[in-house]
Amino acid sequence: MRTFLCTDDGVSIDSVYDPASVVYDGSRPPSRDLVFVLAHGFTGDVDRPHVRRVVAALTDYAPVVSFSFRGHGRSAGRTTVGDREVLDLAAAVAWARALGHPRVVTVGFSMGGSVVLRHAALNAGSDAAADAVVSVSSPARWYYRGTAPMRRLHWLVTRPEGRLVGRYGFRTRIHHRDWDPVPLSPVEAVPRIAPTPLLIVHGDSDGYFPVDHPRMLADAAGEAAELWLEPGMGHAEHAADDRLLARIGVWAVSRAG
Template sequence: MDSAAEAEDMRFRVSPLTSGGRSAVLLTSDGIPIEAEHLSGAGGGRDLAIVVAHGFTGALERPAVRRAAAVLRAGGGVLTFSFRGHGRSGGRSTVGDREVLDLDAAVGWARRLGYAKVAAVGFSMGASVVLRHAGADADAGLSRVDAVVSVSSPARWYYRGTAPMRRLHWVVTRPTGRLVSRVGLGTRVHGGDWDPVPRSPVESVPYIAPTPLLIVHGDRDGYFPLDHPYSLAAAAGEGGADLWIEPGFGHAENAADEALLGRIGEWLTARVGAR
């Protein structure tokens, strides 16, 4: 095997699933193994891949992530993965910082599977990651996406304005909280501070255009109030994003029902197919 083939083999290892999809262990650019799965779309083609990025404490095997994948398959192939520190992936969660590299590994796998176009759909922490990934500087060396959907994203870092976010900050910043996260939530969290502090979602959004962007947020979101999606939409500029404020919708993938997921899939098909 030549050196290029050896490097390719080290980047991800793929094995078939009995469900008709494929599983893989992807190696991120900083050396973290990430578990991932691929499900072919309903038509079996390679026109569009939808990469699903879960929220904090999620994983690809969680029912809400599997539900999202099942619904989104109507519009194309679906790739799910577990962020670092989650599920059977390696490493420790950095709660939205280095996770951009995890998403990039999944997007790169979609390209290698032969998909012509790739969209990223993120929830909560995953939503902040898809925004930062799409809005990264060109010299960051990240894979390009053709559309972005952000569901229940924060606009800015260090937000503590709601009780759930105060609890989350306790979990990620205190040794006892990280122990609770590891034992009770199955999520391993890195103990260090961000250094440097990464570009926030609202700082990333202006750089996403002309890539189509959909921002989805619920008026019953207990984590991030409505100033977050409105700030993101404003940062995108006129015509830079579609904004859906969903009546009665709570937070992230656990609250996203099949009807909302189906509409997201239809938006992706319409917007990406039109490019």
């Protein structure tokens, strides 16, 4: 099922619902009450092969709602690189519940990982909150430029010629304005998420954000969060293999299923 959702600030968001798989390994059938809402990384979209691979893996455990953030793919608007994107995720979570799933697990990668953390913090204790949160390869703090990939990303976002490359090279339309005000950072968000179950996943070979980022997040969250520091794993969806996605699926069902 495919549709366009409208966010609270009037942006049209391309969204897809994939039912749970009808074939499973025999250990247990997929959950029908639970639904995953998948938040992709920067320059991704709902039709990218690496995003579809994650969707396919998670449907072994529950249905999946995926969507393209604003400015990505066929969604309208321009990306704010993690700020207003919380409204996109909120629209997707509301749609998932409207489809009849009482429990929602948000799963985000990289930029999407920061968005699921902020969404959980901003909606803590409300009907709009997720029932469990998985953040993969998220930054802990804003404006990080300590690695070459992040310096290239900042050029893409902050320079007019970079935004042209984003539009025509990556199908990503980037807003030209700076954040005002600066949004709540991920490390400021995580203490507000408890008692919602939180899983932080990060690779020890991540080329974008070194391991001090997930450790900062886990320290800030305290006992409310689990940290999986994955040996040899790189960054985000491309680096998340099927075994890791299966472990995430099992964790989600055990916490919110």
